[in-house]
Amino acid sequence: MDFAFTEQQEMIKKEVAALARSFSLDYWLEKDRKAEYPVEFIEAFKKNGWLGIVIPEEYGGSGLGVTEASILLHEICAAGAGTSGASPIHFYVFPPMPLIKHASEALKRRYLPRIAAGDIIMSFGVTEPNAGTDTSRIQTRAEKKERRWVINGRKVWNTNAQHATKILLLARTTPREQVAQKPFKGMTLFFADFDRSRITVREIEKLGRAAVDSNEIFIDNLEVPEEDVVGQVGEGFYHLLDSLNPERILTGIEAVGIGKAALERAVQYAKERVVFDRPIGKNQAIAHPLAQAWAKVETAELMCWKAAWLFDHGRPCGAEANTAKLMAAEAGFEACDVALQTFGGYGYAKEFYVERLWREIRLYKIAPVSQQMALNYLSEHVLGLPKSY
Amino acid sequence: MKILVPIKQVPDTATQVKIGADPKGIDTTGITWIVSPYDEYAVEEALRIKEKRGQGEVVAVTLGSERAKEALRSCLAMGADRALHLSDPAWENADTLTVARALAAVIKQEAPQLVLFGRQAIDDDMGAMPAQVAELLGWPCASWIMEETISDDGKSVRAGRQVEGALDIFNIPLPCVLSAQKGLNEPRYPTLKGIMGAKKKEIKDVKAADLGLAADGAQLLVVALEALPPRPPGRVIPGEPAEAVKELVRSLREDAKAI
Ligand SMILES: Cc1cc2nc3c(=O)[nH]c(=O)nc-3n(C[C@H](O)[C@H](O)[C@H](O)COP(=O)(O)OP(=O)(O)OC[C@H]3O[C@@H](n4cnc5c(N)ncnc54)[C@H](O)[C@@H]3O)c2cc1C
Ligand SMILES: Cc1cc2nc3c(=O)[nH]c(=O)nc-3n(C[C@H](O)[C@H](O)[C@H](O)COP(=O)(O)OP(=O)(O)OC[C@H]3O[C@@H](n4cnc5c(N)ncnc54)[C@H](O)[C@@H]3O)c2cc1C
Numbered sequence: 001m002d003f004a005f006t007e008q009q010e011m012i013k014k015e016v017a018a019l020a021r022s023f024s025l026d027y028w029l030e031k032d033r034k035a036e037y038p039v040e041f042i043e044a045f046k047k048n049g050w051l052g053i054v055i056p057e058e059y060g061g062s063g064l065g066v067t068e069a070s071i072l073l074h075e076i077c078a079a080g081a082g083t084s085g086a087s088p089i090h091f092y093v094f095p096p097m098p099l100i101k102h103a104s105e106a107l108k109r110r111y112l113p114r115i116a117a118g119d120i121i122m123s124f125g126v127t128e129p130n131a132g133t134d135t136s137r138i139q140t141r142a143e144k145k146e147r148r149w150v151i152n153g154r155k156v157w158n159t160n161a162q163h164a165t166k167i168l169l170l171a172r173t174t175p176r177e178q179v180a181q182k183p184f185k186g187m188t189l190f191f192a193d194f195d196r197s198r199i200t201v202r203e204i205e206k207l208g209r210a211a212v213d214s215n216e217i218f219i220d221n222l223e224v225p226e227e228d229v230v231g232q233v234g235e236g237f238y239h240l241l242d243s244l245n246p247e248r249i250l251t252g253i254e255a256v257g258i259g260k261a262a263l264e265r266a267v268q269y270a271k272e273r274v275v276f277d278r279p280i281g282k283n284q285a286i287a288h289p290l291a292q293a294w295a296k297v298e299t300a301e302l303m304c305w306k307a308a309w310l311f312d313h314g315r316p317c318g319a320e321a322n323t324a325k326l327m328a329a330e331a332g333f334e335a336c337d338v339a340l341q342t343f344g345g346y347g348y349a350k351e352f353y354v355e356r357l358w359r360e361i362r363l364y365k366i367a368p369v370s371q372q373m374a375l376n377y378l379s380e381h382v383l384g385l386p387k388s389y
Numbered sequence: 390m391k392i393l394v395p396i397k398q399v400p401d402t403a404t405q406v407k408i409g410a411d412p413k414g415i416d417t418t419g420i421t422w423i424v425s426p427y428d429e430y431a432v433e434e435a436l437r438i439k440e441k442r443g444q445g446e447v448v449a450v451t452l453g454s455e456r457a458k459e460a461l462r463s464c465l466a467m468g469a470d471r472a473l474h475l476s477d478p479a480w481e482n483a484d485t486l487t488v489a490r491a492l493a494a495v496i497k498q499e500a501p502q503l504v505l506f507g508r509q510a511i512d513d514d515m516g517a518m519p520a521q522v523a524e525l526l527g528w529p530c531a532s533w534i535m536e537e538t539i540s541d542d543g544k545s546v547r548a549g550r551q552v553e554g555a556l557d558i559f560n561i562p563l564p565c566v567l568s569a570q571k572g573l574n575e576p577r578y579p580t581l582k583g584i585m586g587a588k589k590k591e592i593k594d595v596k597a598a599d600l601g602l603a604a605d606g607a608q609l610l611v612v613a614l615e616a617l618p619p620r621p622p623g624r625v626i627p628g629e630p631a632e633a634v635k636e637l638v639r640s641l642r643e644d645a646k647a648i
Contacts, residue, residue, distance in 0.1 A: 010459075011466060011584050014421075019578045049581040062581050 020079035052116025059112035065312035077257025097243035102231030123164035136183035189236035208359035245321035252324035255332030266339035296331035329364035398460035427507025430569035465587035466579035484609035489521035494600035
């Protein structure tokens with residue numbers, strides 16, 4: 001067994017940490033306050049070629065694995081950027097994955113180099129208001145009109161839709177009733193232009209990550225040429241499926257990084273803040289929760305690396321990826337909560353930075369997959385219990 | 390133009406340095422190691438010279454432990470073409486003069502037109518190397534430079550040194566030694582492609598014998614490191630500002646003897 005990173009992975013870790021830490025916590029506080037997209041941050045990562053990390057070399061990327069992408073996102077989060085910094089970069093790793101795996105050669109040649117270069121801002125449209133977690137119930141429809149598809153419907157929670165130039169969109173191409181035996185068939189993935197004459201965008205105000213927009217979108221006769229279907233018509237959901245494990249791993253490692261960033265600040269504060277003539281960290285009521293949170297974050301991190309390793313070695317990793325995301329979302333949130341508590345009243349104040357992390361990390365218990373659905377996966381597919389829904 | 394950049398691996402600037410169990414050195418557990426920041430200015434400047442001239446070679450060199458290879462790898466990731474790692478039991482406990490002799494010997498072998506140092510390594514802050522190496526080579530040296538321009542014919546360099554409130558401008562024939570001051574440039578972060586390419590670039594091991602050098606006992610020996618006594622607490626002078634100022638002036642004059 002070998003737990004060591006390679007020399008190259010160590011370098012990636014170090015250099016990403018340096019670049020990410022060149023953006024101060026005040027930068028992120030400001031972005032959060034003004035709900036401003038972190039353009040400068042993304043530009044810095046774009047300029048140094050990080051956005052193409054998983055895009056294969058023949059399409060202008062670096063062709064690295066989920067492990068390296070996880071190192072990238074971990075260091076961004078550990079630097080204190082939170083989901084404000086991680087989500088935009090995440091979107092150059094996860095939504096491109098189904099394209100890399102399933103798109104036609106022509107589609108890949110056309111778009112992957114531009115994604116790698118950071119010239120495309122992408123949105124991702126699966127979730128719908130009336131379907132929620134049950135993706136088979138989506139109502140967005142695509143109809144074939146000669147050589148193009150015409151799409152109508154509604155999506156919700158679309159990250160990036162304010163600025164996106166492309167959207168990876170899942171739509172029904174065969175009604176659910178006609179595939180009743182296999183309700184996940186009959187859906188198709190499109191890599192569509194984000195055509196604002198056909199898509200109306202409404203931003204959703206939310207608890208955290210104000211810098212990175214979330215939206216509801218209304219699609220009205222969006223036209224997509226048939227060449228822009230990703231993979232096979234009717235198989236869209238299955239094309240997404242093999243990218244879901246990487247997404248869970250990335251989310252897990254982001255939560256780990258955010259938890260570490262919060263703990264780092266809290267531990268420092270616990271050493272310095274004197275109340276009752278002693279540093280507060282001298283009280284076990286402060287020290288033990290910090291130690292406990294540290295241990296849980298470390299444990300969750302191990303599961304993330306294991307899952308990433310399995311994925312990169314082409315092995316099944318559903319159990320590990322779901323466990324990684326489940327435990328990391330818990331541990332990361334606990335770490336932020338303990339950190340906030342350590343700061344006392346100041347934890348509640350914006351200028352001590354932890355409250356932003358606390359608000360942001362809450363997301364990972366809900367999205368991209370909820371804790372309950374991760375547990376459903378483990379119950380059914382790992383423990384072999386009967387399906388509950 | 391061939392440019393040689395000697396660099397040193399040092400503890401990260403954020404490190405809280407602790408004296409080790411052996412008081413001759415520091416406790417290295419948990420330390421993150423980096424390329425000394427002034428050396429990064431030197432690497433950056435060398436790369437810019439090469440890029441501006443459209444040709445050339447940048448060679449990073451360090452004398453240090455096995456771990457120091459990481460620092461060379463970072464320079465390669467920034468864009469240096471190759472690296473030399475001077476590592477030999479003969480150089481354990483080397484003092485500045487021993488290191489300068491080794492560097493001068495490797496510079497003679499490599500015969501670059503320019504040697505670019507950082508003004509000092511931020512660990513022991515000796516700042517001796519550029520001048521010592523230049524002296525051993527018999528080359529001209531300008532230290533703490535804030536700007537430089539190589540002449541089109543590649544025969545000389547115009548360098549601006551920082552002095553109080555002004556720049557000291559020199560025209561120096563090449564080959565020469567320069568050392569970089571903060572402000573010379575803003576060092577780049579390595580690109581991902583640079584990091585991946587670094588793996589394929591050469592780091593050549595150089596032993597003392599390869600340079601025709603034998604172990605020469607260090608003349609400068611560290612006896613021990615001592616922590617500074619804790620700083621005495623500050624004093625707050627209470628009362629009305631006008632009265633407090635009088636007391637402050639009296640105290641500065643009589644107690645601290647500062648004015
Ligand atoms: C900030 C943010 C960004 C997002 N970005 C995107 C994006 O870019 N693209 C996109 O397509 N989506 C995005 N999402 C959507 C996200 O994936 C969904 O919110 C998530 O999948 C949950 O779906 P839902 O909100 O409809 O919850 P629902 O499906 O309505 O679920 C509500 C609750 O019921 C639970 N539940 C449902 N079914 C079961 C069951 N069978 N057993 C046990 N519990 C169950 C859920 O776990 C949850 O707690 C984003 C969401 C957020 C908050
Ligand atoms: C929104 C808000 C409104 C407020 N309104 C008012 C107000 O109107 N008027 C007012 O006077 N104050 C107000 N406060 C202040 C509030 O009462 C204090 O924040 C609170 O008493 C904690 O003090 P502190 O923030 O200085 O934390 P600290 O005393 O610095 O404590 C930091 C952490 O250490 C822990 N700790 C400290 N000592 C020990 C120990 N011996 N053993 C175990 N744990 C220890 C604390 O529980 C805390 O978790 C407000 C605070 C907030 C956030």
